[in-house]
Amino acid sequence: MSAEIKKKKNTLKVVSAESVVNNPAIYEVITKKAYELYEKRGGRHGHDLEDWLEAERLVLSDEETATSA
Structure with missing residues (x-):
């Protein structure tokens, strides 16, 4: 018996x-x-870029999901 492995295409929208x-x-x-991410982290400074990039990722993935549905 041969096992087939189906690979998911991981597409990244730029x-x-x-x-x-x-x-x-x-x-x-x-x-x-x-800002929500900043508050969730306890309002500690020094992670603004991380918060921004994570927020972009979350929002844009939600946008893509909404437009493909």
Whole structure:
């Protein structure tokens, strides 16, 4: 017997920073999400870039899910 392994295609959607900044609605959602992450971490400073990038990832993956549904 041979076992078949099906590989999932991990697709990564690349979004330019310009497209995020030029879309005020998305920018605002990312800003709020980054602040939520900051508060969740106890309001400790020094992780602003990490919070922003994580917020972008979360918001943009939610956007992609919403548009593909």
